[in-house]
Amino acid sequence: MLLFEPNPGVPDLAWYVDATSLEAWFEAYVGRTGWWDMLENGDEPDMQPWPDFKARA
Numbered sequence: 001m002l003l004f005e006p007n008p009g010v011p012d013l014a015w016y017v018d019a020t021s022l023e024a025w026f027e028a029y030v031g032r033t034g035w036w037d038m039l040e041n042g043d044e045p046d047m048q049p050w051p052d053f054k055a056r057a
Contacts, residue, residue: 001020013049015049
């Protein structure tokens, strides 16, 4: 699962790996451990840029 940041400043940082699979994304959603929950708690999520961005864009 990928996350698109519409205002990255640097185009290479527009896409991030949100989860390695749909199952992992649902587990984060149900378990309230996703990046959106981290922001709500005042934590900064450690999102990794999508490494295949240049090859796919």
